[in-house]
Amino acid sequence: MINQVFLNLLANAAQAIEHQGTITVVTAVEGDKVLIRITDTGSGIPPDILNRIFAPFFTTKGAGKGTGLGLSLAQDIIRQHHGRLFATSVPGQGSTFTIELPLSELQPSAPQPESAPDTLKPADTGNNT
Secondary structure, X not given: OHHHHHHHHHHHXXXXXXXXXXXXXXXXXXXXXXXXXXXXXXXXXXXXXXXOOOOOOOOOOOOOOOOOOHHXXXXXXXXXXXXXXXXXXXXXXXXXXXXXXXXXXXXXXOOOOOOOOOOOOOOOOOOOO
16 A cells, blocks of 8 residues: 555656656655655645645646545555655745654564474374384
C-alpha cells in the first residue's frame, strides 16, 4: 500500500510542473524516524488551499481529472503505518511533501527459528532386521 502513496505523490508532482521542472526525492534518517521528501518545482499551492489538500474529495483539478481522494488516501495509509504526511509550499516555486515513518515500521522482524516437529521418527539406519 505504501507504493500507492509514492505513486500518488509523484504523479501529483509531475502534474504540478507545467512545462519543465524538477522532482527530487530525498531520504534521511533522523533518530528513530525515516523521512522521505518529494519536492517539485511546479506551481506551488496557495496557503488558503494548502490546509485543505488532505480532505476527502478536495481537488483543484478540473472535472473528470481527479476524484480528490489521492492525498486523503495517502495520508490514511501513512497513518496506518504510524507515520505522518504533510506538505509545505511556496506559490510559484513548488511544493514539498514529507513522509515521516518510524524505523520500527520499516525494519523487518527477526526470523523466527523453525519449531521442532511434534513427533520424531527414528532415523533409517538401513538395517531392516
